[in-house]
Amino acid sequence: MLSMILKMSAISALYIVLTVFLWKYLRNKKISFTGKILIGLIYGMCSVLSTHFGVDFGDMLLNLRDVAPLAAGLFFHPLSGVIAGLIGGIERYIVGTYFGIGSYTRIACSVSTCLAGFVALLMNLKVFRGKKPSPMYAFFMGAVMEVFHMYAVFISHRADMRMAFVVVRACSIPMIIFSGIALAVMSIILEVIAGEWKNPFKRAKGEDISVSQTFQRWLFVVTVSVIFINFIFSFILQTQSAYQNGYSSIIQTSSDIKNRFKAGLKYCVPGASEYFEIIKSDGTIIAGKNIGSELSETVMDDITGSIDKPIFKADYMGEDALNKVDMLSSELILLTYMPHDELFWNRNAQAYETAFADILLFTVIYVLIAFLVRQIVVKNIDLINESLDKITNGNLNEIVTVRNSSEFASLSDDINQTVDTLKGYIEAAENRIEQELVFARTIQESSLPRNFEFPGRNDEFEIYASMKAAKEVGGDFYDFFFVDRNKIALVIADVSGKGIPAALFMMRSKTAIRSFAETGGSPSEILERANNTLCEGNDAEMFVTAWIGIVDLETGLMKCANAGHEYPLIKRVNGEFEIIKDKHSLALAAVEGIKPKEYDIELHPGDKVFVYTDGIPEAINEEVIQYGSKRLVDVINKVKDKSFTEILPFMSDSVAAFRGSADQFDDITMLGFELKKLVR
Structure with a gap:
């Protein structure tokens, strides 16, 4: 017994070493057609050698011939398994028929080995779907194949059941166990090498069990229990019959x-x-x-x-x-x-035969039902989950079309109906929000001065401004107003962010700047006080860049301050627009206590001032190229001598043409001022 165990262990080890070596060599390579044939030939020769170098056990000869086609087909390619099985099976029949080697079991042995290759093909393609079998399934495959081998001995010797029983009783247990162990150890080692090994008896924390796994476990438990109880009952009856x-x-x-x-x-x-x-x-x-x-x-x-x-x-x-x-x-x-x-x-012969038949029947039922559950249930659930993933990711036009059965058709219809209802609610909500945003936009636009005419003073200066929000409402704003009879304030600002939050902060910023400007003070003082006010309760941590200029219409002196805003453009009489790189401070609402630096610009009749937000220089086209400050200066100088009522629309069209099909990602606001004459 010990000698048999050692020899069978050694043969198993040789199979394992061969499989691991070939797998490591081929793991990162695509196996060619020639390679598949070569692997089949290698394992076919292993099957042949198993026939001629079996292990003596009593008066019988043990071997692991069926391991070769199973290993080739399960761990490499189905074609390799079929080739190995045919080589080993046909050679076994020839030597049994014409050379007398194991002639008694030649039919059972040759059929079993040939069939092993085709079983590996079927399992690889339909059950494991090209993946390596787990150790449990690998053991199961090896053991069941040898069970069929032993059952075939009974089937092929119905007229000599006593001798068939002697053969099966001696060979079945060691060949079944060692075939299963050899394949299971192969699977374990390959999983360890590939870093895929998981303890089958320990589930990772939080790991979910699939429907297929749960079903297979219960199917296994229930079926094995029923078969075992039936076997015990039959064994008891056969024992009583034997005594009688x-x-x-x-x-x-x-x-x-x-x-x-x-x-x-x-x-x-x-x-x-x-x-x-x-x-x-x-x-x-x-x-x-x-x-x-x-x-x-x-x-x-x-x-x-x-x-x-x-x-x-x-x-x-x-x-x-x-x-x-x-x-x-x-x-x-x-x-x-x-x-x-x-x-x-x-009784014992019938018990063996019944046990083998039950195991084979269980295997066929288990594999067939597991396959059908995966094809009919799990596969359809996966298809529904794929559609649900698309729906949850925002694609509400996705339609679930799993209609293989009335249950799945009903489920698909329910999901589609739910999505349609949801789309209706979303559409209604969007319409409501859109209507509210229209109102908000109307309110925001009405807060910006749109009357650019000053009766009795139009010959002294010209003002024109525009604001185009990237969304329904924006965070940019402009403003102009008299702080006394002959001093007019020009303001342009850009709030961080977009949409409703930016619009709300924009209203707060506009109100603060205007209220402090109208109470008097220099541009620096106005922005300082506005900054401190906006810092209070700024839990959202928003900020606003701002530029303010107060023009004295009697002297032409414009006092300015810049809180992190874009550089203004100045055009002198008979000159071109140029960038004035003024002194910046931090944006408003960023840090409390900041006092922006103030500077002066001397304006003469005919001079123009153009201020804008970063929506112009930072506009991006389809090639992700920015509009840029240089382009801005070049374009505006093409219409430098025109009035701002023409310049601003021209600039807006230029940016839109440059952007092309790319989205407008930021608000675009412009303010132009021209001093026509000094007030006397």
Whole structure:
């Protein structure tokens, strides 16, 4: 026994080493058609060698021939498994038929090996879908293939079941166990090498179990339980039947021997199925299975003490047996018996055959149902989940179209109806929000001065401004107003962010700057006070860049301050627009206590001032190229001599043309001022 275990372990180890070596060599390579054939040939030769170098176990020869096509087909490619199986199976039939090597089991062995390659192909493509089997499934595959091998021995020898049982009883357990272990160890080592090993008995925290896994586990438990209970019940019935047949056989044999003895056949020869001894009173056996032997006094005492008793269980010749003792004459005793091996061989053979048939039936049912569940249920659930992922990611036009069954069709319809209802709610909400944003935009636009005419003073200066929000409402604003009769303030600002939050902060900023400007003070003081006010309660941490200029229409002196805003452009009479790189401070609402630096610009009649927000220089086209300050200056100088009522629309069109199909990502606001004459 120990020698057999060591030899079978060594053969398993050789298979494992070969598989690991080939897999490591080919793991990062695509196996070519030639490579698939070569792998099939390698494992086919391994299968052939298993036939010729088996392991002696009693009077039988053990091998792991079926491991070769299974390993090739499961761990490499289905074609390789088929080639290996055909090579090993056909060669096994040839040597069994023409060279007498294992001729008794040649049909079962060759069919099993050939079939192993096709089973590996089917499992690889339909069940494992090109992936390596887990250790549990690998063991299951190897063991079940050998179960079929043993079952095929019974099927192919229905006329000689006793010899078939002898072969199966000797070979089945070691070949089933070692075939399963070899494939399982291969799977474990390959998973460890690939970094995919997971303890099958320990689930990771938070790991969910799929429907397929849950179903397969319960299917396994329930099916195995039913089959086991059925097997035990059948075994009990077969045991009772064996006892009844044994009793009947003993009684029949005893009666026949008595009749033959009365007919004068005192020294009759037992038939093949007859177990009896005719014993003289001195213990000498004169007829029967053990003719010529002598029984001890102790045995003779037991035999003579059981004369005319009912059939009883006792040891005879070292074997458990059913026994019956009768007197043939005053000197001769008839012992009719049935050894347990003879009594139960048919029951045991049927038990093996039933167990193998149940395992194969279970395997077919398990694999078929698991496959159907995956195809009919799990696959459709996955399709629905894919559609739901698209829907949850915002694609409400996705339609669930899984209609393989009435249940899935109903589920698809329910999901589609729910999405349609949701789209209706969203559309209604969007319409409501859009209407509210229109109102908000109207309110925001009405807060900006839109009257650019100053009756009686239009000959002194020109003002024109525009604001185009990137969204329905924006964070930019402009403003102009008189701080006294001959001083006009020009303001332009840009709030961080966009949309409703920016619009709200814009209103607050505009109000603060205007209220402080109208109470008097220099541009620097106005922005300082506005900054401190905006810092209060600024939980959203927003900020606003601002530029303010107060023009004295009597002298042309413009006092300015810049809180992080874009540089203004100045055009002198008969000159071009140029960038004035003024002194910046931090944006308003960024840090409390900041006092922007102030500077002066001397304006003369005919001079123009153009201020804007970063929506112009930072505009981006389809090639992700910025409009830029240089382009701004070049473009505005093309219309430098026109009035701002023409310049601003021209600039707006230029930016739109540059942007093309790219989205406007920031508000665009412009303010132009031209001093026409000084007030006297």
